[in-house]
Amino acid sequence: MRAISQDEYGTPEVLKETELPRPEPGPSEILVSVRAAGLNPTDWKHRAHRVFLDRLPLVLGWDVSGVVEAVGYGVTLFKPGDEVFGMLPYPHGVGAHAEYVTGPARAFTHKPASIDHVQAGALPLAALTAWQALVDTARVQPGQRVLVHAAAGGVGHLAVQIAKSLGAYVIGTASAPKHEFLRSLGADEVIDYRSVDFRDAVRDVDVVLDPLSGDTRVRSLDVLRPGGVLVSLLPGADPEEGAKAEARGVRVETLLVEADQAGMKALAELAASGALRAHIEEVFPLPEAAKAHALGETDRTTGKIVLVVDAS
């Protein structure tokens, strides 16, 4: 099979189209013929240097949308020909930027017929992250005030839609040219983080979703009401954070996304209902993975970048 592989860490040029043996599904696994696979910042981080994986050569990619080619021993949920989408177990299950990939059957769910593979391939990692942050961790309730940082990004724009579907009042940060986009997703308020300190624009927030960390993470504590929660997607560095959070009566959680069939089913329902839709910034054919990485690394994209493996 064709795959995008790297023998060393580095710039996008280390990504090479390679012929590899087609994997076999083990017990409880399915073999998926990949049609589309989303790209996430963790792909270019893992390409550039060792993050969680100590493995070269390496085939990247956690997002999968495709067709079940074969099932391993004991799999009852799927049969060959089923259209599925899911996130491979993060981080060790990686390998979707290829014509075929294997993964645990229970990392996947059926793809709704009403969304195509590009749409389904864009969703899993970013939408599961938003779901696990807002639903499983923060338990957002109707009427709560939710602040989403980097709201135009892959995670952020899906988080805005998920928070709206939960009945929340949603505030998003983005540069001014992206405000209309955020409003079209249902954001109730938008903040231009480049010209305004968000602490001067918003207060009494129940939940902050922060994909940025750094200074944004610690400043976010100032806008939470007592009892509120900050869900961060990257480690914090401020040694004063714990004391500050305790003094303000707020909770700080750092989340790492997990493969999650229950979450995938919930996302499939939302997508099928039209309440959740990935904005696609650009689609690249698999051999152009390096170009896709270079675009993603600009940190300025809106929504998702997707690799199309086989559109048939």
Ligand SMILES: NC(=O)c1ccc[n+]([C@@H]2O[C@H](COP(=O)([O-])OP(=O)(O)OC[C@H]3O[C@@H](n4cnc5c(N)ncnc54)[C@H](OP(=O)(O)O)[C@@H]3O)[C@@H](O)[C@H]2O)c1
């Ligand atoms: N812990 C986990 O499990 C997990 C899961 C998913 C993602 N993440 C991490 O979360 C981060 C975001 O991921 P992503 O997929 O959403 O990335 P992304 O799609 O590449 O994010 C790009 C967006 O970030 C916005 N942005 C950049 N700096 C900003 C700032 N200071 N304030 C507001 N918006 C800003 C940009 O908007 P403008 O052009 O308007 O600046 C752009 O639209 C990455 O570091 C990723 O690794 C972690």
